[in-house]
Amino acid sequence: MVENLRNLVAGTLTCGVFIFSALNEAQALPSFARQTGMDCSACHTAFPELTPFGRTFKLTGYTISKTNKPYQINPPPITAMLQGSYSRTNSNLPPGTAPTGYKGNDNINVPQQASVFYGGKIWDKLGAFIQITYDDVFDGIFLDNTDVRFAHTMELAGKPLIVGLTFNNNPTVQDVWNSTPTWGFPWSASNVAPTPAAAAVIDNTLSSMVGGLGIYGFWNNFLYAELTFYRTALNGYTQVLSTGTPIDTYVTGVAPYWRLYLQHQKGQHTFMVGTYGMVTHILPAGETRGTADRFTDIALDLNYQFITKKHLFSTQATWIHEFQDWFGSYPQGAAANRSSVLDTIRINFNYYYRFHHRQTVGGTFGIFSTSGVSDSLLYAPAPVSGSRTGSPNSNGFILQAYYLPWERTKFTLQYTLYNRFNGSYSNYDGFGRNASMNNTLYLLAWLAF
Amino acid sequence: MRLDMMLLCAVGLLIVSLCGAGKGVGADYERGQKIYNDKCAICHGTDGRGNGPAAASLSPPPADFNSAGFWRNMTDAKITNAIENGHGPMPAFDLSSEDNRSVIEYLRQTFKP
Numbered sequence: 001m002v003e004n005l006r007n008l009v010a011g012t013l014t015c016g017v018f019i020f021s022a023l024n025e026a027q028a029l030p031s032f033a034r035q036t037g038m039d040c041s042a043c044h045t046a047f048p049e050l051t052p053f054g055r056t057f058k059l060t061g062y063t064i065s066k067t068n069k070p071y072q073i074n075p076p077p078i079t080a081m082l083q084g085s086y087s088r089t090n091s092n093l094p095p096g097t098a099p100t101g102y103k104g105n106d107n108i109n110v111p112q113q114a115s116v117f118y119g120g121k122i123w124d125k126l127g128a129f130i131q132i133t134y135d136d137v138f139d140g141i142f143l144d145n146t147d148v149r150f151a152h153t154m155e156l157a158g159k160p161l162i163v164g165l166t167f168n169n170n171p172t173v174q175d176v177w178n179s180t181p182t183w184g185f186p187w188s189a190s191n192v193a194p195t196p197a198a199a200a201v202i203d204n205t206l207s208s209m210v211g212g213l214g215i216y217g218f219w220n221n222f223l224y225a226e227l228t229f230y231r232t233a234l235n236g237y238t239q240v241l242s243t244g245t246p247i248d249t250y251v252t253g254v255a256p257y258w259r260l261y262l263q264h265q266k267g268q269h270t271f272m273v274g275t276y277g278m279v280t281h282i283l284p285a286g287e288t289r290g291t292a293d294r295f296t297d298i299a300l301d302l303n304y305q306f307i308t309k310k311h312l313f314s315t316q317a318t319w320i321h322e323f324q325d326w327f328g329s330y331p332q333g334a335a336a337n338r339s340s341v342l343d344t345i346r347i348n349f350n351y352y353y354r355f356h357h358r359q360t361v362g363g364t365f366g367i368f369s370t371s372g373v374s375d376s377l378l379y380a381p382a383p384v385s386g387s388r389t390g391s392p393n394s395n396g397f398i399l400q401a402y403y404l405p406w407e408r409t410k411f412t413l414q415y416t417l418y419n420r421f422n423g424s425y426s427n428y429d430g431f432g433r434n435a436s437m438n439n440t441l442y443l444l445a446w447l448a449f
Numbered sequence: 450m451r452l453d454m455m456l457l458c459a460v461g462l463l464i465v466s467l468c469g470a471g472k473g474v475g476a477d478y479e480r481g482q483k484i485y486n487d488k489c490a491i492c493h494g495t496d497g498r499g500n501g502p503a504a505a506s507l508s509p510p511p512a513d514f515n516s517a518g519f520w521r522n523m524t525d526a527k528i529t530n531a532i533e534n535g536h537g538p539m540p541a542f543d544l545s546s547e548d549n550r551s552v553i554e555y556l557r558q559t560f561k562p
Contacts, residue, residue, distance in 0.1 A: 036503075037487050042540035053540040056506055064503040066491045153505040160508045221508035221538060265537045309533040309541050358543055 030408060030448050031077035031119040032057065037066040039358065040407040045312045046352055046360055047410065047448065048183055051305070052270055055176035059162050059218050061151030062120050062127030070124040077120030084110040085444045087190035091437035097384040099137045099192050107192045109136045112444070115144060126150050137191045142208060142244025145182065147174045159220035166214045169241035170207040171230060171257045171278055174214065179301035179316035180276060182207070185348040185366050186398050186414060193440040194384050197422050198370050198392030200322040200344050202257075202278045202297040206230070208245040211238025212257065224274075226259040248285070252292045255280040261301075272303040284328045291328040293335075297321070312352040312362075320344040322372075333377070340373035342392060352402070360404040369395035379422060381430030384438075388430035391423030396435075412444040481555025484548055492539070497560035507538045514560035528553050 033040050036057070040047065043054030050058065057064050065072060085108070092104035111134065118130040126149070133144035151164035172180040181203045189195075199205055214228025232251045233242035261274025276299050281292035301318040322342040326335035345368070352362030376390035396418040403411045421428045421435035428435055486495060492507060494500040497514035504511050512519050529549050535541035544552070 036491060038491070038540070039543065041543065051535075051540055052538045053535075056503070056538055060503070060506045064491065064506070066487075066502065068502055160506055160510075162506050267536060268534055307535055307541060309543065354543070356543065356545075 030079040031075075031117065032062065032079075034075050035065050035072050035077060035120045041354070041358055045305070045307065045314060045350070046362055046402055046404055047408075047446075048187055049178045049314065049350070050176060050183075051307060052265060058129075058176050059151065059164065059216075060127075060153065061125055061149035061164055062129055063125055063151065065121055070121075072121040077118055079117040079119050080449055081113070081115040081117065082447045082449075083112040083114070083188065083444060084108075085112040085188075085190065085442060087192050088441045089193050089437065090439040091433075093194070094383050094431070094433075097194075101139070102137070102192050107190075109192065112136050112188075112191060122148075125152055135191070140244060143169065143241060144208065145170060145173045146241060149174075156219055161220070162218040164216050166212075166216065166226075166228065168212055168214075168228075169210065169233065169238075170204070171202050171210070171212065171228070171255075172204075172276065173207075174216075174226075174228070175259065175276070177261070177272060177274070177301065177303050177316070178314075179274075179303050179318045179346075180299075181318075181320075184318065184346065185316060185350075185364060186400060186416075188412065188444055188446065189414070189416075190440055190442045193416075193442070194421075194438045196370055196392070196394035197379055197385060197387065198342055198372060198394070200297050200320045200342055201280050201282065201295040202276070202299065202322075203320060203344060206249060206251065206280070208242050209233055209247045209249050210251055210255070211241040212255075214257070216259070221265060222263060224259065224261045224263070226257075228257045228259075230255040230257060230278075230280075250283045250288060252281045252283060263303075268307050270303070270305040270307075272301075274301050274303075275299060276301065284332055284334055287328070291331070293328045294323075294325040296323040296325075298323075310354055312350075312354065314350045315348065316350075317347040318345070329378075336375045336377045336390070337373060340375060342370065342372035345369045348398070358404070358407045360402070360407075362402040364398070364400040364402075366398040366400070367395075368398065371395075374423070383431045384429055384433060385422075386429045386431075387422035387424075388428055389423040393423050394421050394435075395419050396421075408448045410444075410446040412442070412446065414440075414442040414444070416440045416442070477551045477554055478558060480548065481551035481553070482559075484544065484552050485555050488542055488544075489552070497556070509537060511539070514556050515562060517562050520561050525550075525553050528556070 043057055087107045098104050113133050113135050115131050115133040118128055121127045128148040130146050131144040134141045147168040149164050149166050153162050166174045168174045170182055172182040210230040211233045212228045212230035216226035218224045231238055231254055234247045257278040259276045263272040278297045280295045283292050299320040303316050305314040324340045329335035330338050348364050348366035350364045352360050354360045372392045374390040379387035379390050379392050381388050398416050400414045417439050418435040421438055426434045490501050492501045492503045492511040499511040499513040532542050
């Protein structure tokens with residue numbers, strides 16, 4: 001009864017928002033668009049992927065405005081987002097392995113996520129992207145992606161230099177490229193379907209559990225460099241950045257994060273090559289003191305974009321190599337190796353066709369692979385989530401199609417195919433489940449208003 | 450008398466048409482001005498000098514429409530292409546062909562030296 005009522009309320013809310021969003025297309029644009037007076041397409045190919053102007057907007061601290069006023073009050077820079085989804089895996093999840101409150105298959109999440117944002121100028125050169133989210137599986141409200149910036153533009157050698165400070169709660173949330181983890185493909189995915197067990201620390205593992213203060217510079221639309229220092233958001237001045245998130249990954253000391261890239265623009269073409277990485281010390285699971293494990297992530301990424309009025313093509317690629325030193329977990333018997341490595345590769349190709357009035361269709365083909373040293377303790381057998389062989393290796397493809405009837409609404413049809421899941425194709429978990437049984441069909445309606 | 454009236458009308462028409470050829474007249478001009486101020490002035494500046502609020506951060510800097518250099522060898526087709534497809538840091542704009550013409554007309558009438 002309660003479940004039916006929840007679905008009814010959620011459905012009504014979705015319909016209402018959808019109709020409101022459609023009827024108010026000409027007036028009710030998200031806050032960045034209202035602040036700049038530009039269409040969403042000035043900054044996004046199809047949200048959340050950024051265009052060159054979108055990247056400049058972010059680097060200048062979300063402060064570019066059509067007026068010279070130091071503030072943005074009317075309309076206020078408030079925006080909202082709603083996601084509703086349907087997930088179907090190739091085979092039902094065994095009892096007890098689905099997220100609490102969810103069925104073994106055919107789950108409808110409305111909302112999957114609902115967010116309110118502060119997005120835009122705060123005062124003069126200070127701006128922010130602050131997302132407060134309700135997540136259906138988490139069943140709570142928390143401070144999601146947050147990036148508060150101060151940016152100033154000056155001249156160096158006769159060319160513009162943007163220098164800025166960023167205060168954020170997730171390594172790579174501040175990044176302007178969609179090849180890095182936070183804003184990378186597949187942009188959104190099912191939060192009830194199984195996902196591979198292994199992930200690098202920099203690969204969204206610390207989201208909303210750390211706080212970082214960094215400095216960056218971007219010279220002549222060509223060279224970018226950044227250094228940010230993160231610490232746990234369990235206490236201290238960073239604590240506010242974990243509001244609503246239970247911290248189960250405790251970072252000790254300071255974790256330095258770096259970012260360096262070169263970009264080149266020629267006409268409608270943009271090329272970029274870069275590196276990013278982080279050194280993090282994390283206490284073994286459940287510990288709040290003692291010897292920490294060390295993770296050294298070194299990543300490379302590439303981007304190419306070609307944007308015209310009708311045709312938009314982009315590709316993103318990243319390789320994350322993680323050195324893992326189990327200084328804390330190995331002596332405790334929680335890891336089978338003293339040290340190991342984990343490699344993550346993601347490559348995707350996107351094409352969009354834009355009709356008049358910004359109606360857009362498109363598709364993405366993505367490849368993903370995680371591989372590393374086997375560890376029978378870290379990746380132990382368990383129904384669905386475990387590994388029979390102790391191997392973290394997973395790989396496969398993601399096929400995705402999009403339809404944007406207008407700029408602020410995106411419908412996504414996504415299919416994820418696993419060639420290998422947690423080490424094997426067949427009976428990967430030691431309980432008779434095959435990798436292909438986790439292949440997932442995912443339908444998403446994503447509205448911003 | 451009739452000849453005088455015709456002459457008067459002809460002079461009147463001449464004055465009206467000369468006024469029409471000047472700056473800031475006509476619905477197209479006003480439409481171009483509105484679009485320019487909404488979409489272009491943030492980078493190119495309301496005075497067209499490439500000094501809008503976003504200009505300082507952009508490289509290469511936004512075009513200065515008051516510069517003779519900008520208009521040398523410049524064609525409507527080139528401007529239309531930049532508006533429709535973007536160029537470097539400049540985003541693409543989804544304007545109708547009438548809106549494109551209005552904006553170009555506004556640029557020519559208002560800023561071209």
